[in-house]
Amino acid sequence: MSGITRTYIFNMTVLEAVILGIVQGLTEFLPVSSSGHLLLAANFLGVGQLGLGFELVCHLGTLAAIIIVMRREVWDIARKPLAKPMRLIVTASVPTAIIAGLISVLFRDALYGNMLVYCFIITGILLLCCGFAANKTAPKPLTYPHAAIIGAAQGIAALPGLSRSGATIAAATILGYPRKQAARFSFLISIPVIVGSSIVEIAFNGIGGGIDAPALIAALISSFISGLVAVKFMLKLLEKHSLDGFAIYLMLLSVFMLLNDYVLHIF
Numbered sequence: 001m002s003g004i005t006r007t008y009i010f011n012m013t014v015l016e017a018v019i020l021g022i023v024q025g026l027t028e029f030l031p032v033s034s035s036g037h038l039l040l041a042a043n044f045l046g047v048g049q050l051g052l053g054f055e056l057v058c059h060l061g062t063l064a065a066i067i068i069v070m071r072r073e074v075w076d077i078a079r080k081p082l083a084k085p086m087r088l089i090v091t092a093s094v095p096t097a098i099i100a101g102l103i104s105v106l107f108r109d110a111l112y113g114n115m116l117v118y119c120f121i122i123t124g125i126l127l128l129c130c131g132f133a134a135n136k137t138a139p140k141p142l143t144y145p146h147a148a149i150i151g152a153a154q155g156i157a158a159l160p161g162l163s164r165s166g167a168t169i170a171a172a173t174i175l176g177y178p179r180k181q182a183a184r185f186s187f188l189i190s191i192p193v194i195v196g197s198s199i200v201e202i203a204f205n206g207i208g209g210g211i212d213a214p215a216l217i218a219a220l221i222s223s224f225i226s227g228l229v230a231v232k233f234m235l236k237l238l239e240k241h242s243l244d245g246f247a248i249y250l251m252l253l254s255v256f257m258l259l260n261d262y263v264l265h266i267f
Contacts, residue, residue, distance in 0.1 A: 012054075012215045016045055021219035024058035025065065025226030029187065029234050031127055031166030031246050034062075036120060039113040039160055040257075056198055057216050058223040063194045065227030066187050069235075073188060085188075091144050092151030092189045097196065099155025110159050117257045119161025124250035126163075130170040130179070131242040139181040146175050147185075154189060164190065165234070169243070179238040187231060 023041045027034040038055065067074055077085045104111065153171035157164040165186050172182030260266050 012047060012211050014214050014218045016047055017211075017215035017219040018222045019045065020047075020054075021058055021061065021222030022226045024055070024219075025062055025223035025228075026230045027163075028059075028062040028190075028223075028227055029066070029165055029230035031123065031163045031169060031234075031243055032250060033120065033123060033157075033161050033163040033166070036113070036116050036161035036163075039116060054211055054216070054219065057220050059194050059198060061220045061223030062227040063191065063198070064224050066190060066231055069228060069231040070184070070187060073184070074191070077188075088142055088144065088147045088185075089189055089192060091147040092154065092185075093192045093196075095148050095152040096155040096189070096193060099152055100158040100193075103155070103158045107159065113160050115159065116161040117254050117261075119159050120250045120254045120257070123161065123163045123166045124247040124254070126170040127166055127243040127247035127250070130166075130173045131244050131247075133174045133176075139178055140176070142177065142181075142185060146172070146177075149175065150185065151189060154186075154193065164193075166243070166246070169238075179242075180235065183234055183238050 020038060020041055023037050024034050027037040035055075038058075073085075077083070077089070080086065150168050150171045153167040154164055156162060157167040165183070168186035168189065169179065169182045172185060173179055177185075
């Protein structure tokens, strides 16, 4: 998508922070790409390219949301760090880290949204494939090779516009797992990704990126609340419904973005 700037901001109103926090919280777990929608929302609001410090604060809000909603699974895994569930998460996290790291080095320009519309289209196609491959049987044991494949899908989703949850749920569903089981594993493996990226960001850039404390607090709270809503909504939705509606939304959004680039020029 053209028109997305790389101007970093240091002044943000509380209202803008709330809006962006809500966008982050909802789209982190809805299969539509949080990074892509944050880029769009920031550009639409005219606040420029968001710094990683601000995104970090929003991610911390969504991290708290997923831990609270899945607290039983998280607690069981934490109590038995050498058991299979933890080993599966580690197996998924290794390819995620490798692929995401390579993308950040080799495709750095894409992280600013240069391929956004095409990545939205790819996510939509993945979600449609997820519907065709839907397995409505009971959950089955997750294997280590399959965990690695799902983790690789999560790593590729480092590109803005490629939904992390969408890619991982689609990968798991195509591999034969029921949608709800796929979603729960997808949400669990998001935890080490958020924690790891947060540690790296704090180590190199600190928290906030120069944005005022009230705006950061507002973003943290709004991303947390909207994240809670999104996780609960997705787990409930996938009990009986497909992700086709999100696929249609992404296709329509992509058409609008192309029209905006070449005809409308709204933002």
